[in-house]
Amino acid sequence: MSGKDFKDAELGESKFFRARTNNANFSGADLVNATFQQSTLADAIFTGAKFGTGTSFNQVTMNDANLEGVNLNGADFDQVNFRGANLKNTKNWGDISRYSFQNANLRGADFSSIKSAPAEVQWAGAIYDDKTIFPSGVDPIAERARKAN
Numbered sequence: 848m849s850g851k852d853f854k855d856a857e858l859g860e861s862k863f864f865r866a867r868t869n870n871a872n873f874s875g876a877d878l879v880n881a882t883f884q885q886s887t888l889a890d891a892i893f894t895g896a897k898f899g900t901g902t903s904f905n906q907v908t909m910n911d912a913n914l915e916g917v918n919l920n921g922a923d924f925d926q927v928n929f930r931g932a933n934l935k936n937t938k939n940w941g942d943i944s945r946y947s948f949q950n951a952n953l954r955g956a957d958f959s960s961i962k963s964a965p966a967e968v969q970w971a972g973a974i975y976d977d978k979t980i981f982p983s984g985v986d987p988i989a990e991r992a993r994k995a996n
Contacts, residue, residue: 878902878922888912898922900941915952921960943982948973954995958982 849867855875866886874894880901889910894917902922911931921941928947938957944965950972958964961982970990981987987994 879920883907893917943968948992950974953979953992955979958985 849869849871851868851871853871853873853876856873857877858873858881859877859879861878861881863881863883863886866883868891869887869889871888871891873896874892875896876893877897879897879899882903883905884903885906887908889908889912891909891912893912893914896914896917898917898919900921900923902920904922904924904927906926907924908928909932910928912929913933914937915933916936919937919939919941921939923941924943924946926945929951930947930949932948932951934948934956935952936955939960940958941960943961945967947969949969951974953973954976955978956975957980959980959982964982964985968985970985970987970992973987973990973992974995975981975987975992976995979987
């Protein structure tokens with residue numbers, strides 16, 4: 848399913864298991880209650896997609912994916928790799944565990960909905976700015992994140 852166009856599709860309740868949807872376009876898609884498990888979504892586009900508390904990503908690779916401006920509405924992400932992803936201005940994150948935000952664009956991202964980030968979350972190389980709100984207890988400098996100029 849690499850390169851598949853799901854733009855504005857109604858995908859609520861859909862199940863993606865071991866799917867390879869690299870370069871797929873999910874922009875504007877309804878993903879409320881959709882499940883992605885053991886899947887690869889590298890370079891996928893999610894701008895304008897609709898998420899909800901029933902949206903679930905488990906053991907998913909989202910390297911270089913574009914989620915800019917997405918309201919995640921408490922979607923569940925567990926064991927997700929966001930290396931190099933564009934997470935600029937994302938908000939309403941659900942709980943996070945075993946994430947990698949290495950080299951991701953976190954400019955303006957709001958992680959305030961996360962009560963605390965476990966030690967397994969990797970922030971090294973993530974790019975942030977003065978508008979980025981990290982979870983309580985996360986020191987971006989100690990985590991080796993990079994502040995944008």
